[in-house]
Structures are given as C-alpha cells and as structure tokens.
Amino acid sequence: MRTLREDQVELGAVLPELSIELTPTVVVSTALATMDFTPVHHDVEGARAQGSADIFLNILTTMGLVERYVTDWTGPAAVIRRINVKLGVPAYSGDRLLFTGTVTSIASGEITVEVRGKVSLGDHATGTVALVLPARR
Amino acid sequence: MLRARAAIAGIGATDFSKDSGRSELRLAAEAVFAALDDAGLAPSEVDGMVTYTQDANQEIAVAREVGIGELSFFSRVEYGGGAACGTVAHAAMAVATGMADTVVCYRAFNERSGRRFGQPDARLGGQPSSQGLEMSWHVPYGLMTPAAWVAMFAQRYMHVYGATSEDFGRVAVAMRRHAATNPAAWFHGRPITLAEHQASRWIAEPLRLLDCCQESDGAVALVVTSAERARDLRRSAAVITAAAQGAGAGQMMMTSYYRDDMAGLPEMSVVGRRLWEMSGLTPADIQTAILYDHFTPFVLTQLEELGFCGRGEAAGYLQDGGIELDGRLPVNPHGGQLGEAYIHGMNGIAEAVRQIRGTSVNQVVGVANVLVTAGTGVPTSGLILSAP
Amino acid sequence: MSPDTDRADPGKPGTSTDRDLHELAVKQAALGQVRGAAAVDPVNVPMIRHWLDAMGDTNPVYLDQGIAPPAMAQVWTMQGVRRAAGQHSPVDDVMSALDAVGFTGVVATNCEQVYHRYARLGERLTSAIRFDDLAGPKRTALGEGYFATWTITWHAESGEAVAEMMFRVLKFRPPPRAVPREPYPLRPAVNRDTAFFWDGVRQGELRVQSCADCGELRHPPGPICPHCRSANRAYRIAGGEGTVYSYVVHHHPPVPGREPPFVVAVVALPEGVRIVGGIVDCPPEAVGIGMAVVVTYRQMDDELVLPMWAPREP
Incomplete structure (x- = not known):
C-alpha cells in the first residue's frame, strides 16, 4: 500500500479532494459508531423540532473524517499528532461535504496540513492536522 | 284583506326522532303525503309550494317525489324558524290573490343527526355578505351559538325586570308536562320538576340545559287552500283569520343588541299588532297559544309583546301553572319544541290546527281561536287560526 | 410578556x-x-x-x-x-x-x-x-x-x-424568534365598509364610525348614514371605557379557539354606541351588568387582534 515519506511532501502540496455524500445513512451510522445518540443526529423530526433543517453530522464524526481525509493521502505510516478544528455551519443530511487540503508547514519533522470541509451553506470545518511521516529510507 | 280568505285543510308529519335514518327529501315527501291524505286531496291538485330558505329540499324536488305536477306559485321565507308562520302567510296570500289554489307548506330536516344548529360553526363570520359581516361583530369572541345569542337578551331581561332562572324554568316545566301526555312527543312520559331544571347544567349563563329546546329529525307539512274550498274537504279546516310577518327597526339575526333596551322583542310586537288588527280580536279571544319556545326566556317576552300581560309581568303570569293546560292561557299543549320536537316551529302550527279541530291529545276546551308564533330573536311571523 | x-x-x-x-x-x-x-x-x-x-x-x-x-x-x-x-x-x-x-x-x-x-x-x-x-x-x-x-x-x-x-x-441567548402561532379559528369577515375598524384595532384604536356630514355615530358600521344618507364616512376614536350592558358566560358546547367558561358582553360606550367583546382578566362570577370596563387589545394570532374588555379600576 502506498504510503508517503517525509521527503515526498513539499510545502504547498495540495491534497486530492474528497467528496462525501451526506446520506442519512452516513449521518446516522457515523453518529452511532461514535456512540453519540443525541436525537439531532438520527431523528429527523427531533432535529426539525429543534429548529434544524434536518439531521446533521456530529462533531466526533467531523474529527474522524478530517483524520480520514489526511490519512487517505498519507497512507498508513503517518502518525497524527494534533487535529485542531474550528467548527462552522452544520453538515446536514442531503448535503455534500467536500474536503480540500494544503501542506502549510514542514518543520522539525512535523508536517501541518490545512484542511477545509465545505458544505453548501459554507465552511463546516476549517483547521489543521499536524502529523509525522517516516523519514527517508 | 287576507282575513279568513284561506284555511289550513290538512296537516301531516313524520315521526319525530334523533336519527330518522332517512334523507331529508324523503322526510319532506312523507309529510306532504300525510298532509294531502289528511285533507283528502291528490298531489295533482297542488299548484303552489312554500318552504323555508334554510330547507335543503327544493320545492321542485319535493314535487317530483310526491307527484305534484305543474306549479304556478313557489316561495321561500327567510330567517330560520322565523319563517314558520310566514310559509302559511305566503300560501294564504297566494290563495287569496289567485296565484294558486292549493299550496303545500313544508319543513323537513335531520337537524339532530345531520347539521345541528346548536353547534358552533366557525364559518359563520367567514363571508363578507351582509349576514357574514353582521356575525363578524360577535363570532370572533366565541358568541356563536343560538343559546348564547338568546342568553344575552335573557340576562338583560332579568336585570331590567327582576326575572329569575326559576321563572324561565316554569316554562320548561309546563312544556314537559304537556309533552308527557303527548305520544308523538320525544319527551312523552318524561315530565320534569322545577328542581330538576335548576339542577341542570349551564349552557350559556343565564340559560341552563333545560332552558334549551331539543334537537330533532322530522318533517311537517300543511295544506293551505281557500276557506271556501276547505269546507268541502275531508277534515274540518282551521281558518287563517290573520297572518303576519315582522321585523323590528335595527333588526339583526339573533343579535339585535344595538337597539332599544334589549328586554323586548320588537319584531314580535310588529307581528302582534298586525294580527290583532287583521283579526279584530284581542288576547282575551285566544283560548290557547302556540309560542315559539326554542329557549324559555323568549316565551316570557312574547307574552308581553303580544299583550297577554304587561311589560315585565310575564314572570307573574307564569306563576301557579299560568301557561299550563289548566292555566289562564295554555301555551303549547303539544309540549312545544322543548317537549314535542324541534321542527322549526312547523309542528306548532299543526298542533294549532288540531286544537281548532278538537282532536289534540291535550285538547283545550272550547277553542275558537289559536295564536301561533314563529322563531324569536329573528325576523318572525305569526298566525291566528280559527274554527270555521 | x-x-x-x-x-x-x-x-x-x-x-x-x-x-x-x-x-x-x-x-x-x-x-x-x-x-x-x-x-x-x-x-x-x-x-x-x-x-x-x-x-x-x-x-x-x-x-x-x-x-x-x-x-x-x-x-x-x-x-x-x-x-x-x-x-x-x-x-x-x-x-x-x-x-x-x-x-x-x-x-x-x-x-x-x-x-x-x-x-x-x-x-x-x-x-x-x-x-x-x-x-x-x-x-x-x-x-x-x-x-x-x-x-x-x-x-x-x-x-x-x-x-x-x-x-x-x-x-x-437565542434572539426572540417570532414563532408562527396557530391561526385563530374565529375570524371576522371584513369588507370595505368595516376594514377601518379592524385596521384601528391593530393600531390599538377603538374606532366608531361617524358620519362625515351629520356626525351621527354608528356601530356596527355600514356604508350609508341611516340618518342623512351620506356615504362620507369618518370615525371617532373611542376613549376605550365602557360599561357592561349585558353578558353571557359560555359553557357549552365547546367553541373553537376559546376555553370555556368565557364571558362575552355587550358593552355600552359613553360615546353612545354599544359593542360586543370578550371580558378578560376577570373571573366570570365577578362580571355583572353595570361593571366598568376598559378596552384591551389581544393578539389572537399573527394577524388578528381583537378588542376585549377588562375590569376598570374605580
């Protein structure tokens, strides 16, 4: 399986986009996999009663998807050190979540990727992922 | 002059029930057949028909069902139960003027099992017709049932004249006493006491449940023809000595709250004056009266407006069985709408005919003239029927 | 509130x-x-x-x-x-x-x-x-x-x-959100002869029709002055005080949009006309003919305002 080494990453490198269709199945299955049973993540009526347009992604899933987005790119050898996310608009069921990313710093062996997750309403999550890749063989 | 030109030659009715199980058109047809049979006339001899504007059966539909052929006169009378005697007035006018020879008047409805007048209808104020606009000053506040509309008058009447709920109750007791001995009455065999009236629940204060007439399914029809022809028919007729319609100044449907002192019924005063004038009679000439009794308080007001007693004196007039069968003026010997049935006043006209004929189950002795009134609180009508 | x-x-x-x-x-x-x-x-x-x-x-x-x-x-x-x-x-x-x-x-x-x-x-x-x-x-x-x-x-x-x-x-703190209310089921019919009254109620005014020519006051209003036949209509803003002229306490049958028992009264205005309205802020048993009342405007739903009457302090 392809996996990146530190020397294969350049500052300014752009990650491949990742587009995720936020079907109700995605929203519900990830909420349950993260043990989050809050009704707004699986109960449409409940979500609407609280003023939401529909059920929406929970934060643990947002963190998980950011992690997946970056490791899809790095391959299995990366070690994630930090994920900092600023949360924006909700990611509703029926919407599409598009991840983009750019390498913004490489320093002391730590690579920082700036990640943006956009939905139709705007930025759902923006932030950085700090990771370490294996050095040159 | 209309006086004594026409007569009621036949009366007919269906059974009175809470659920007829038949269509309103069928009820109308059954009552018309019964009235024509009573008069000894064939349907083909009828050439005029009159009913209420509120009746759901068109004249031509009833004519088709019973085999009435050509019609040369048809008319409808407005204002709910206020139409009752008005149908006979129109028929009498048609006969007197030659518009028709024999006119059938009818009222048929499933008022209990179908659309109930006593239930609130949010659409009452919905249309900007003159009536919809009139209702719009009342309905938005929830003042939208006949009982409540009448209660507003009753409260004022009590305040002005010192009448009490017991006084209203005496009307109910009298009607139920009369119905108790009338096998056709819904409340046959079920008289009430004043205590029972006083214990009945509030509907719209100051009206209690037992101040309100029942709701019924049924139909009544009457055959009107000339007094001369009526003499040759199967049964003795009731001569229409006087007939009148009346509306007061500033009149509204049930909510004439913006005129006078609200303690009277000026429209009934119009009718009364016309009846006395046309007949040349006085209250002393009346042996029994059929007074429209959808709600008890207006029976008191009618006694006053028609001159049977002075203003504010009706409560005294009712004391000691004053309007009961053996009282000074037996009112509604059939039990009225409180006791017999609510057929929008039409059943009372039939009882008046029976009293003239001497065939009522609660016959008053020596009846020569009967006064009949129609719906109260609305533009109304009245009759004086007499023995031939 | x-x-x-x-x-x-x-x-x-x-x-x-x-x-x-x-x-x-x-x-x-x-x-x-x-x-x-x-x-x-x-x-x-x-x-x-x-x-x-x-x-x-x-x-x-x-x-x-x-x-x-x-x-x-x-x-x-x-x-x-x-x-x-x-x-x-x-x-x-x-x-x-x-x-x-x-x-x-x-x-x-x-x-x-x-x-x-x-x-x-x-x-x-x-x-x-x-x-x-x-x-x-x-x-x-x-x-x-x-x-x-x-x-x-x-x-x-x-x-x-x-x-x-x-x-x-x-x-x-969620900004106060205008929660759309259930439409009140008992709506008045309004036409060009009566709209001024309901417009007034929405603005907190009790408008009584007056004839622009002879000055005759009239309620309920109509298109023509019955006194002088004028179609020039104006209105006077009533002072908002009145006296209960008659009233009912409605118990039965249930009425859509109202909770029984409720009181509806004919209120006599000092201006010389009568008007019907609900009595509020007062238990039914405390209402009586002659009671002094003052108009109060009640928002029944997002659109309809009704003039009601509350007891007036002496």
Whole structure:
C-alpha cells in the first residue's frame, strides 16, 4: 500500500479532494459508531423540532473524517499528532461535504496540513492536522 | 284583506326522532303525503309550494317525489324558524290573490343527526355578505351559538325586570308536562320538576340545559287552500283569520343588541299588532297559544309583546301553572319544541290546527281561536287560526 | 410578556449576573481536573472496525497494529443510550447557570485534539475534565453569548495521558424568534365598509364610525348614514371605557379557539354606541351588568387582534 515519506511532501502540496455524500445513512451510522445518540443526529423530526433543517453530522464524526481525509493521502505510516478544528455551519443530511487540503508547514519533522470541509451553506470545518511521516529510507 | 280568505285543510308529519335514518327529501315527501291524505286531496291538485330558505329540499324536488305536477306559485321565507308562520302567510296570500289554489307548506330536516344548529360553526363570520359581516361583530369572541345569542337578551331581561332562572324554568316545566301526555312527543312520559331544571347544567349563563329546546329529525307539512274550498274537504279546516310577518327597526339575526333596551322583542310586537288588527280580536279571544319556545326566556317576552300581560309581568303570569293546560292561557299543549320536537316551529302550527279541530291529545276546551308564533330573536311571523 | 423583562439584563458586562457567572467560572476552574468514570469497554476491535466502516476509513494500520484511530479518543468514554450520566463535571454548573439566565443556545466552535500516543487494544481509558475559561459577554452572529472552554484528558490505567481535547462552545441567548402561532379559528369577515375598524384595532384604536356630514355615530358600521344618507364616512376614536350592558358566560358546547367558561358582553360606550367583546382578566362570577370596563387589545394570532374588555379600576 502506498504510503508517503517525509521527503515526498513539499510545502504547498495540495491534497486530492474528497467528496462525501451526506446520506442519512452516513449521518446516522457515523453518529452511532461514535456512540453519540443525541436525537439531532438520527431523528429527523427531533432535529426539525429543534429548529434544524434536518439531521446533521456530529462533531466526533467531523474529527474522524478530517483524520480520514489526511490519512487517505498519507497512507498508513503517518502518525497524527494534533487535529485542531474550528467548527462552522452544520453538515446536514442531503448535503455534500467536500474536503480540500494544503501542506502549510514542514518543520522539525512535523508536517501541518490545512484542511477545509465545505458544505453548501459554507465552511463546516476549517483547521489543521499536524502529523509525522517516516523519514527517508 | 287576507282575513279568513284561506284555511289550513290538512296537516301531516313524520315521526319525530334523533336519527330518522332517512334523507331529508324523503322526510319532506312523507309529510306532504300525510298532509294531502289528511285533507283528502291528490298531489295533482297542488299548484303552489312554500318552504323555508334554510330547507335543503327544493320545492321542485319535493314535487317530483310526491307527484305534484305543474306549479304556478313557489316561495321561500327567510330567517330560520322565523319563517314558520310566514310559509302559511305566503300560501294564504297566494290563495287569496289567485296565484294558486292549493299550496303545500313544508319543513323537513335531520337537524339532530345531520347539521345541528346548536353547534358552533366557525364559518359563520367567514363571508363578507351582509349576514357574514353582521356575525363578524360577535363570532370572533366565541358568541356563536343560538343559546348564547338568546342568553344575552335573557340576562338583560332579568336585570331590567327582576326575572329569575326559576321563572324561565316554569316554562320548561309546563312544556314537559304537556309533552308527557303527548305520544308523538320525544319527551312523552318524561315530565320534569322545577328542581330538576335548576339542577341542570349551564349552557350559556343565564340559560341552563333545560332552558334549551331539543334537537330533532322530522318533517311537517300543511295544506293551505281557500276557506271556501276547505269546507268541502275531508277534515274540518282551521281558518287563517290573520297572518303576519315582522321585523323590528335595527333588526339583526339573533343579535339585535344595538337597539332599544334589549328586554323586548320588537319584531314580535310588529307581528302582534298586525294580527290583532287583521283579526279584530284581542288576547282575551285566544283560548290557547302556540309560542315559539326554542329557549324559555323568549316565551316570557312574547307574552308581553303580544299583550297577554304587561311589560315585565310575564314572570307573574307564569306563576301557579299560568301557561299550563289548566292555566289562564295554555301555551303549547303539544309540549312545544322543548317537549314535542324541534321542527322549526312547523309542528306548532299543526298542533294549532288540531286544537281548532278538537282532536289534540291535550285538547283545550272550547277553542275558537289559536295564536301561533314563529322563531324569536329573528325576523318572525305569526298566525291566528280559527274554527270555521 | 418575556419572563426576562423584570430582571437586570444578564448580557451586560459588569452587571451582577455577569459577575456571578465569572465568579462561578473561576470557582469551577479552580477545581482543576475532575476525574470521570473509566470507559465501560476497553479499546477493542469491534468498535474500531465499526468506526472505520462508518467513516469510510480504509487505513489498515489500526487493525494491523492493534491501535485505535486517534480521533476515536472520546468515543471510548461516551455515555450510551441509557447509561446514566457520568460524574458531575465542573462544566455542568457553568452550563446550568448560563441556561438559567437565558443563554440557552449552544453551538460548538472549536475542537482541538492532541494525541500523545495512539491507544492500544485492551487499554481502558478514563477521562478527566477541567473547566478552563468563560469569556464574554460578546456579540455574535447568533446573539449575545459567552464562550466556555474546557479540556478533557484521557488517561491510561497507568495514569499516563494518551490524548487531550480542548473544546469550546458558545452559549448564546437565542434572539426572540417570532414563532408562527396557530391561526385563530374565529375570524371576522371584513369588507370595505368595516376594514377601518379592524385596521384601528391593530393600531390599538377603538374606532366608531361617524358620519362625515351629520356626525351621527354608528356601530356596527355600514356604508350609508341611516340618518342623512351620506356615504362620507369618518370615525371617532373611542376613549376605550365602557360599561357592561349585558353578558353571557359560555359553557357549552365547546367553541373553537376559546376555553370555556368565557364571558362575552355587550358593552355600552359613553360615546353612545354599544359593542360586543370578550371580558378578560376577570373571573366570570365577578362580571355583572353595570361593571366598568376598559378596552384591551389581544393578539389572537399573527394577524388578528381583537378588542376585549377588562375590569376598570374605580
């Protein structure tokens, strides 16, 4: 399986986009996999009663998807050190979540990727992922 | 002059029930057949028909069902139960003027099992017709049932004249006493006491449940023809000595709250004056009266407006069985709408005919003239029927 | 009426409520790390496999090496559907205090996770929570609010910190939202002859039609002056006082939009006309003919205002 080494990453490198269709199945299955049973993540009526347009992604899933987005790119050898996310608009069921990313710093062996997750309403999550890749063989 | 030109030659009715199980058109047809049979006339001899504007059966539909052929006169009378005697007035006018020879008047409805007048209808104020606009000053506040509309008058009447709920109750007791001995009455065999009236629940204060007439399914029809022809028919007729319609100044449907002192019924005063004038009679000439009794308080007001007693004196007039069968003026010997049935006043006209004929189950002795009134609180009508 | 109108505005810096909130925050922060219960399950393959599947994460490293995806840190100590809430956390009191003074809205703004190492299969993690900071009040797009920040640390059985998370939420006062009301079912019909009355009611005016030519007052209104035949209509704004002329207490049958028993009255105005309206703010048994009343305007739904009558103080 392809996996990146530190020397294969350049500052300014752009990650491949990742587009995720936020079907109700995605929203519900990830909420349950993260043990989050809050009704707004699986109960449409409940979500609407609280003023939401529909059920929406929970934060643990947002963190998980950011992690997946970056490791899809790095391959299995990366070690994630930090994920900092600023949360924006909700990611509703029926919407599409598009991840983009750019390498913004490489320093002391730590690579920082700036990640943006956009939905139709705007930025759902923006932030950085700090990771370490294996050095040159 | 209309006086004594026409007569009621036949009366007919269906059974009175809470659920007829038949269509309103069928009820109308059954009552018309019964009235024509009573008069000894064939349907083909009828050439005029009159009913209420509120009746759901068109004249031509009833004519088709019973085999009435050509019609040369048809008319409808407005204002709910206020139409009752008005149908006979129109028929009498048609006969007197030659518009028709024999006119059938009818009222048929499933008022209990179908659309109930006593239930609130949010659409009452919905249309900007003159009536919809009139209702719009009342309905938005929830003042939208006949009982409540009448209660507003009753409260004022009590305040002005010192009448009490017991006084209203005496009307109910009298009607139920009369119905108790009338096998056709819904409340046959079920008289009430004043205590029972006083214990009945509030509907719209100051009206209690037992101040309100029942709701019924049924139909009544009457055959009107000339007094001369009526003499040759199967049964003795009731001569229409006087007939009148009346509306007061500033009149509204049930909510004439913006005129006078609200303690009277000026429209009934119009009718009364016309009846006395046309007949040349006085209250002393009346042996029994059929007074429209959808709600008890207006029976008191009618006694006053028609001159049977002075203003504010009706409560005294009712004391000691004053309007009961053996009282000074037996009112509604059939039990009225409180006791017999609510057929929008039409059943009372039939009882008046029976009293003239001497065939009522609660016959008053020596009846020569009967006064009949129609719906109260609305533009109304009245009759004086007499023995031939 | 908003329940907050009789209270000092808690959104203002320096008010006693604002001081109380900050004092509570400082007190809670001083508690330091408060340890919660240990995770129900140790780090395990089924939950990892389930998580990877749901996320669509095909990274084989976790199951190959027996380690948990780092972003799963919080998953291990989540409450279940029916499991009782964990121990009382220092964050709870601050959240309750904010709720109590109207900052009932909540939205997460920041989530920052640091992974010291990946958790390994079989490890049972325990969370510890520390209240960090309360900032505010601040104006935000969602409304006035406070930012509350806390940190959760996940420890291995040895006590070693495996991961930590800084979490920040905005607790805001939801702007008063115009909740669309059920339409009131008893609506008046209105036409060009009567619209001035209902327009007036919406503006808090009781308008009585007057004839522009002869001055005759009239209610209910109509298109032509019955006194002088003029169609020039004007209105006078009634003073709003009246006397009960007659009334009913409606008990039965039920009327749509009204709760029995309710009172409807004919009210005589000193201007010389009568008008029908509901009697409010008064028990039915206290209503009587002759009672002095004053008009009050009641919003029945988003559109309809009805003039009602309340007892007038002598």
